[in-house]
Amino acid sequence: MFDQSAIIETLDVQKAFDAEEEAARRIEFLKHYLVRSGLKHYVLGISGGIDSLAAGMLAQRAVLELRTLEYHAEFVALRLPYGRQADEADAQAALAVIGPDQLHTINIQPATDAMMETVADTGVLQNGAPQHFIAGNVKARQRMIAQYAIAGALGGLVIGTDHAAEALMGFYTKFGDGAADILPLAGLNKRRVRAIARHLGAPENLIVKVPTADLETNKPLLPDEDVYGVTYDEIDDFLEGKNIAPASKERIAEAYRKTAHKRALPVTMTSIRPSDRN
Numbered sequence: 001m002f003d004q005s006a007i008i009e010t011l012d013v014q015k016a017f018d019a020e021e022e023a024a025r026r027i028e029f030l031k032h033y034l035v036r037s038g039l040k041h042y043v044l045g046i047s048g049g050i051d052s053l054a055a056g057m058l059a060q061r062a063v064l065e066l067r068t069l070e071y072h073a074e075f076v077a078l079r080l081p082y083g084r085q086a087d088e089a090d091a092q093a094a095l096a097v098i099g100p101d102q103l104h105t106i107n108i109q110p111a112t113d114a115m116m117e118t119v120a121d122t123g124v125l126q127n128g129a130p131q132h133f134i135a136g137n138v139k140a141r142q143r144m145i146a147q148y149a150i151a152g153a154l155g156g157l158v159i160g161t162d163h164a165a166e167a168l169m170g171f172y173t174k175f176g177d178g179a180a181d182i183l184p185l186a187g188l189n190k191r192r193v194r195a196i197a198r199h200l201g202a203p204e205n206l207i208v209k210v211p212t213a214d215l216e217t218n219k220p221l222l223p224d225e226d227v228y229g230v231t232y233d234e235i236d237d238f239l240e241g242k243n244i245a246p247a248s249k250e251r252i253a254e255a256y257r258k259t260a261h262k263r264a265l266p267v268t269m270t271s272i273r274p275s276d277r278n
């Protein structure tokens with residue numbers, strides 16, 4: 001059954017929202033968990049989009065505050081382009097605002113292309129397989145590999161940028177950008193992510209920028225909303241418990257149902273409900 005209130009509760013979207021309070025609460029969370037882990041680095045890819053800008057700003061604030069408490073933590077920003085990306089200038093502007101302690105660039109193109117060529121050798125990409133879409137998920141997973149390699153080398157935690165709007169739609173690559181150690185934006189819809197970034201002083205052009213996964217080489221900067229068939233405003237309204245157009249609600253219901261497996265641990269004989277066992 002598709003129950004709006006139950007989904008809002010599951011995705012932990014709060015009724016009340018105050019950007020200043022939420023930013024502070026999430027910075028505290030990042031500080032607390034890093035100290036508790038005993039590690040000293042947060043690692044995150046900065047794309048040029050608003051989610052990684054907001055998460056990066058929260059993380060950099062968190063480590064700066066920890067350093068005033070004599071806990072020598074650092075935020076490590078990663079640029080992870082596939083070759084040269086169309087909105088590189090936005091990524092550079094985001095980095096300028098965040099001011100990360102460390103910045104490293106890893107071009108994911110050679111690893112992605114090598115993997116796709118080897119997969120193509122099996123023959124499975126013939127007969128109309130959506131090659132650019134499949135390669136897009138490989139890109140997201142190469143970014144995950146790069147972030148975990150850096151986190152492993154430095155002794156750090158990987159930050160993920162998943163939030164309630166993306167979680168609702170299951171709009172991320174399973175074990176790609178969906179893989180992370182900590183999610184400081186969890187429970188926020190998109191407009192609340194933007195509000196937190198605005199509160200922290202992000203530039204307005206990046207705050208209102210059209211969200212894009214930018215994964216398919218043949219469709220650079222493809223807006224997420226074109227894929228969803230619903231707008232972020234509708235998704236955000238839904239997550240705030242408001243009524244939206246029935247057709248939009250239907251699309252959301254379908255996406256939520258189809259992507260249930262992404263919000264759960266891998267299925268086992270005991271985790272699956274008896275009614276789903278066929």
Ligand SMILES: Nc1ncnc2c1ncn2[C@@H]1O[C@H](COP(=O)(O)OP(=O)(O)OC[C@H]2O[C@@H]([n+]3cccc(C(=O)O)c3)[C@H](O)[C@@H]2O)[C@@H](O)[C@H]1O
Pocket residue numbers: 136137140170171172173174175176177212213214215224227261267
């Ligand atoms: N019922 C089920 N139970 C358990 N597992 C199931 C399953 N159905 C599929 N699966 C598994 O899941 C796989 C499909 O999931 P997945 O590999 O994620 O692939 P998929 O969901 O098909 O594609 C990912 C989508 O997320 C978007 N995305 C990705 C990355 C970043 C962003 C962004 O906003 O930045 C957006 C991307 O544009 C695309 O539309 C299948 O190949 C299969 O292995």
Ligand SMILES: Nc1ncnc2c1ncn2[C@@H]1O[C@H](COP(=O)(O)OP(=O)(O)OP(=O)(O)O)[C@@H](O)[C@H]1O
Pocket residue numbers: 044045046047048049050051052053078079080081082085143161177210211212213214
């Ligand atoms: N080119 C890239 N370089 C570095 N990290 C990237 C890149 N593309 C994606 N990522 C990582 O994957 C995450 C998921 O991408 P996603 O598009 O959902 O977020 P975003 O780009 O930060 O914001 P928006 O959704 O508004 O485009 C990003 O937040 C970022 O951490």
Ligand SMILES: [Mg+2]
Pocket residue numbers: 047048049050211212213214
């Ligand atoms: Mg993006």
